[in-house]
Amino acid sequence: MTVTLADVAARAQVSPATVSRVLNGNYPVAASTRERVLRAVDELDYVLNGPASSLAAATSDLVGILVNDIADPFFGIMAGAIQSEIGGPGGRAGGERLGVVCNTGGSPERELTYLTLLQRQRAAAVVLTGGAMEDAAHQAAMSSKLRKLADAGTRVVLCGRPPAPETAAIALTFDNRGGGKELTEHLIGLGHRRLGYIAGPEERTTTRHRLEGHRAALEAHGIAEDPRWTVHGRYDRRAGYEATLELLRRDPSLTAVVAANDSVALGACAALRDSGLRIPEDVSVAGFDDLPFSIDAVPALTTVRLPLAEAGARAGRIAMGREEPPPGGIATVRGELMVRGSSGVPRA
Amino acid sequence: MTVTLADVAARAQVSPATVSRVLNGNYPVAASTRERVLRAVDELDYVLNGPASSLAAATSDLVGILVNDIADPFFGIMAGAIQSEIGGPGGRAGGERLGVVCNTGGSPERELTYLTLLQRQRAAAVVLTGGAMEDAAHQAAMSSKLRKLADAGTRVVLCGRPPAPETAAIALTFDNRGGGKELTEHLIGLGHRRLGYIAGPEERTTTRHRLEGHRAALEAHGIAEDPRWTVHGRYDRRAGYEATLELLRRDPSLTAVVAANDSVALGACAALRDSGLRIPEDVSVAGFDDLPFSIDAVPALTTVRLPLAEAGARAGRIAMGREEPPPGGIATVRGELMVRGSSGVPRA
């Protein structure tokens, strides 16, 4: 039924070994033979059997990309950049690899299961994007899993995620703390003294780091933090909307709202508008990430730009072994403060 | 080095066959034996060798999801919904499958190459999302490839894409034409007579269908179309921004701009604002898709909501054989007109 290597070999009048060699392109094969084989492949419409090949060669061309939420452009942009470097199709010559993105939905179990599935497939590399869960048990499980993957020859790269100690994983970490600090300092510089903060879900490194940066800025400027000023929620606009209403309820005198990311900030803007407040005259708003739509908000969002595409591309290259990992296996990627219309001087 | 089935068998004092059977859970195995095996698996930290398993069983647990642009939430939302039904991890019991999304970047070659790669892996199913290219040669190649996949036992489902004739593929098609028509009729109903249209890239089914709907509405209301009123561009905000400026240059008297999708509409809004025009007092704007951010635009975007998540979930279920395909293998999914602040009565 299905065409196999042997069929091609028969048709080209060579041994299966030879066919395998022209297909894999290592090992010398005479030009005339190669051509004959290629023609046979074409005529028979032969497609290599991936599993068989992976089994025999003990390696596969699968590269896994784990994301927390594939519907979120934050991850989409990174994943796209990674995948384009993975080669997949369209990449430059060399091993054609299947870069596949797996959506964990932010669930620790799914994350682990995907890793096991990739381990099963003997993936060539795995790239984990975005923040990590801070649950101790899960972190231990992850470390152990990542170590096993590395032992099995799978390259592991973290992109936009803190380093995983005791692991051979290369880490490209975003400086969320520094970005958060700079952002809040910008607001403080404008004269804000009462700032609400809409944090992401608890137990996430990204959430914690950004919040720490925010608090560091407050502290550095001698602003005592009011526990009422912080609300946690998911990383989406809905959560931002609700959190803002809650913030306003708790302290109507806030002059600025700092959001965990741009989507949340958008929700915050909507809530403020619906509450009859002007941005930035009454309340300033700031986001994080600088996703494409942020510049289109009205007013345009002040935020911290993260070089998602660049970082993803670099992670992809490292995963493919086409770029040297950073010294020590860890690199910090900084964000850039983008001051736009949504932040201004607070009302007197 | 690595633990194999045989190792587990030895440890559990059973034959490899038995281990395989408890792992695959078909075939009766005595409870006590099963438990012993499971314990051995656990103690040895055994991980099944995917390629070997796929080779022997002649099937794999890979399910491919092809998207045109993973950074675009339109695809991200669908992909997420599909993947969550695929099971992957977290799904309900049954075969744990690896739902992987592949980013074609809108390139025909990449699309084909990914399909070949999936064919190579003997994927269990493939879901293709979004519009198709209209290039004849490419369509023929796709049909042939899809047919081969189906022949090899891979289930093929199209989600948000027109049916592929002569192919066993199940199609869940979006009614882009109908949606486009309804949207433009809404605008016409408000009194607009000079409407600009920012279309997507040429040679795409989505682009063509939406545009046809638009034109059908114009025609139905006796509005002669001016060729200057249509501009093509990519499906992103940048393209929308530039196209709008171009449209304004060509005919400053336009009272409405209909965009190919929401991202494009956002760019259009920005261009209008930058040109000193108010929305909707001076110019109305309409989008398509109703992505999450569209409601946060100021004013909120009038658009056509496409049930991306629902359609994706359904496509996923069909791909997994957990839901009956629609009769005839084709179903049309309709959009819903969402009238919001960006459209209004034109200035006199």
Add this chain to the structure above:
DNA sequence: AGCGTTACAGCAAGCGCTTTCTATCTCTGA
């Protein structure tokens, strides 16, 4: 008690490919 069943468990034959080792040929230099 005797026989047909039923319930498990094991044997062994592959699945389709890669790769080491070996065999064959063709050159090259002396």
Add this chain to the structure above:
DNA sequence: TCAGAGATAGAAAGCGCTTGCTGTAACGCT
């Protein structure tokens, strides 16, 4: 002209798992 090097091609041994078929007890029934 001939040994030795170099370039190709083939034979065959797996890679780790699944599964059809073959036992072999233990069980139920008359």
